[in-house]
Amino acid sequence: MPETEKEEAKETAQRAVLKTADMDPKFKYEISKIPGAEKVMLCFQCGTCTADCPIARFSDFYRPRKLVRMTQLGLKKKLLSNDVIWLCSTCFTCVDRCPQDVGIANIVRAIRNLSVKERDMPIVFKELASNILKTGYAYMIPELRLKKREEQGLPTLPKANLESIAKLFGITGFSKTLEKERT
Amino acid sequence: MPELKYLLFMGCVIPYRISSYEISTRKVLDKLGVELVEMPEFNCCGLPLDPVNHDMMVTLAARNLCLAEQRNLNIMTLCNGCFGTLNHVNKELKEDKKLKEKANEYLKEIGMEFRGTTTVKHLMHVLAEDIGFEKIKEKVQKPLTHLRVAQHTGCHVIRPGKVVGFDDPENPTTLKNLIKATGAKCLDYMDETECCGAPIIGVNAEIPLQLAREKLSNVRAVGAQALITVCPFCHMMYDLNQPRIEKTFNEQFGIPILHYTQLLGLAMGFSSDELGLEQLRVDASKILAEVIVEK
Numbered sequence: 001m002p003e004t005e006k007e008e009a010k011e012t013a014q015r016a017v018l019k020t021a022d023m024d025p026k027f028k029y030e031i032s033k034i035p036g037a038e039k040v041m042l043c044f045q046c047g048t049c050t051a052d053c054p055i056a057r058f059s060d061f062y063r064p065r066k067l068v069r070m071t072q073l074g075l076k077k078k079l080l081s082n083d084v085i086w087l088c089s090t091c092f093t094c095v096d097r098c099p100q101d102v103g104i105a106n107i108v109r110a111i112r113n114l115s116v117k118e119r120d121m122p123i124v125f126k127e128l129a130s131n132i133l134k135t136g137y138a139y140m141i142p143e144l145r146l147k148k149r150e151e152q153g154l155p156t157l158p159k160a161n162l163e164s165i166a167k168l169f170g171i172t173g174f175s176k177t178l179e180k181e182r183t
Numbered sequence: 184m185p186e187l188k189y190l191l192f193m194g195c196v197i198p199y200r201i202s203s204y205e206i207s208t209r210k211v212l213d214k215l216g217v218e219l220v221e222m223p224e225f226n227c228c229g230l231p232l233d234p235v236n237h238d239m240m241v242t243l244a245a246r247n248l249c250l251a252e253q254r255n256l257n258i259m260t261l262c263n264g265c266f267g268t269l270n271h272v273n274k275e276l277k278e279d280k281k282l283k284e285k286a287n288e289y290l291k292e293i294g295m296e297f298r299g300t301t302t303v304k305h306l307m308h309v310l311a312e313d314i315g316f317e318k319i320k321e322k323v324q325k326p327l328t329h330l331r332v333a334q335h336t337g338c339h340v341i342r343p344g345k346v347v348g349f350d351d352p353e354n355p356t357t358l359k360n361l362i363k364a365t366g367a368k369c370l371d372y373m374d375e376t377e378c379c380g381a382p383i384i385g386v387n388a389e390i391p392l393q394l395a396r397e398k399l400s401n402v403r404a405v406g407a408q409a410l411i412t413v414c415p416f417c418h419m420m421y422d423l424n425q426p427r428i429e430k431t432f433n434e435q436f437g438i439p440i441l442h443y444t445q446l447l448g449l450a451m452g453f454s455s456d457e458l459g460l461e462q463l464r465v466d467a468s469k470i471l472a473e474v475i476v477e478k
Contacts, residue, residue, distance in 0.1 A: 035237065035282070054378045058393045086234070086386045091378035092342035096352050105343075109234060116235045124385030128231040132243075136226040139199040149198070152206060152459075157198050161224045164293040168246065171289050174232075174239040 018073070027074040034113065036106030043068045049094035049104045055087050062087040064094055064104045067111065080115040086122055116177060129178055133169060136160020187313060188218040189259035189304070190251050192269065194415070195227050197261060200423065201415040203459030204261055207444035208306065210453055214322055215314050219259070225250060228265040229272070244272035245286045246293070251301040258303045263414035264382075266305035267339030271346050273303050305340045306444070307413050308349060311357045319364045324452040326366025329473045332446070333370050333407035334358040335398065335421070337414040338378050352376070361443060362411055365450035369411075373401040379420040395420045396428050399436045409439040409470050411446055418442060422464045439467035449474050 032040050049064040050056050056063055061084045070079045079085070085108060094104040115121075128138050135141070137160065146157060169175040197205050212219060229243035247269060251258045260266040276283045277299040287296055304312075310319065336355045344352040355376065362369040377398060380391030399421065402410050412418045422440035429435055440463065448458040449471075460467050 054380065054394055055383070055390055058390045087383055087390065089378050089380050089382045089391075090233075091338040093338075093376075093378070095343040096345075109237060112234045113237055121235045122386050125232070125235045128385075129235070132227045132232070136224075137199070138195040138227045138231045141195075141199050145198070145202075149202070152202065154202065154205060154209075155221055157193070158221060158223045158225060160226045161293075164224075164246065165226055165243075167293050168242050168289060169239070171292050172236065172238045172242055174236045177236065 018075070022075060022077065024074040024076045027076040028072050030076075031071050031107065031110050031114070034110035036103055037110035039100070039102045040068060040071055040107050042100045043072065043098075043102045043104075044100060045069060046099060048097050048099060049102075052093050052097050054091060054093065055089055059084075059087055064088070064108065068102065068104060068107060071107065071111065079111060080118055083122075085111050085115060126178065129169075129174070133162070133166060136162060136165055187216055187309075188220065188256065189309065190222045190254060190256040191219040192222055192225060192228070192247065192258045192260045192265055194260060194262040194265040196264075196415040196419065201418055201442075203462040204415055204418065204442045204444065206457075206459040206462075207442055207448050207453075208261055210457055211444045211448050211451065212309075214451055215310075215318065217309065217314070220254070220256060222247075222250060222258075228260075228262075228268040230264045230268040233268070240268065241272050241275075241282070241286060242289050244268050245276060245290060245297050246295060248273050248276070248301055248303075249290060249295040249297055252298055255300070257301055259306060259309050260303065261306050261413075262416065263305065263337040263339040264416055266303060267342075267347070270303040270305075273299075273301065274346060305413070307336075307340055307357055307361070310361055310443075316360060316364050319361070319447070323365055323447075323450045325450055325474065327446070327450050327474060328366045328368075330367040330409070330470065331370055331407055332362060332367050332409045332411050332441075333372050333402045333405065334362055334375070334411045334443075335379070335417055336376070337412065337417045338376075340413065358411065358413060358443065362446065365447055367446065367450075370405045370407050372405045372407070374398070379414075379417040381416040381420045384420075391420060392424065392428055392431055395424060396432050396434070399425070399428065399438055402438060403436060407438070408473070409441050409446075409467065411441055411443050413443050425465050437465060439463060439465045439470050441467060441470070 031037050047065045088108045092105050131140050225247050229240035233240035276297050336358045341350050341352045341355050350357045359369045380394035384391045445458045455471050
């Protein structure tokens, strides 16, 4: 097959047919209730966010415009199970440049939060959460480094209040989310 | 002039991997008459957990803000990420009664209450707004006139523009002016405001490395001798990861990445040891040679 035909065939295959049965008309309202994502319906698909997105430039899959469209269409399952939602680097360029002030990065965050609630989270976040619970810091700072601080004339690193942190993890319900993931 | 006394919010990345930023900041701010108060019992700003649970982020940030309120001090962060998170949450809780009530319900359980009496600043705000360029220039003893550098301001200290309200997110000049105050020349280059990509490196390393490679190429193209940063995450992407970038793309860069406080420290006459320059992954001795020539 000549190159152009191959490309065309690929494109047709990618242009999946959407079925109304896969659309959840209430999904956009579910998302718009999440703080920061209120304006999801205002997006008129101009594509400024994708054009200006540093990640989209280097990814064949991450397209913020598309994530918002999928939200509007109610393609909940497809969206929440798509690993691509984890690629936003939160540079907020889309937030600053959106002519409709939609707050795209916040919508992506809302989608991620929901995906975690209903499905799972990338392992790195479990590690970060576990580190915070254990030490108060997002990273496990090696003992050697803490000792080196003394040599460098730096003050001792404050110890976090782990009891308070554990309580906050509990009250917000995040502990449960983490436990759910483990089982 | 406002009282130059701040609660230092160190965050996690700096004590974990980038202590040269802390070392040089303490030296430089001391010379500028700034008093830094250590922040006992602080915890992670909350940013790393925002993608998975927004409430958890808000609550962790709010707890830090309460600690500052208890001490009647404003917070100063060194990290763009910590600044973005603490500042955003502080502003939202001050403006949104419902959100504040919800946060306080959580905080009550640990005997705290958010009142809205503190302000969050980044090192850059303290330098540019509270201390001021004139005072910084006064303390420069060895102007770095022979040095040509480029700057990377990073995202969370200027974006979202509506929330931060500092500098122009599309054309930030504060760091450029801070660099000029040291006597060094600050060069313009392509895509100065492009993100370093660090926040997603735990999920996908390929894209951040490509972003960082592009940044380094653009910086090299204008002949900058070093890139100046004000965020430990950005610094990590360009300095610690530079050998990895070189290996991945089979391309040599060798561009030293200095914290702004190291650059200013050199101009103030501190030695490279005093500023933790030997801790940088990419050798900065060529830069130092320039500074020594200046002597």
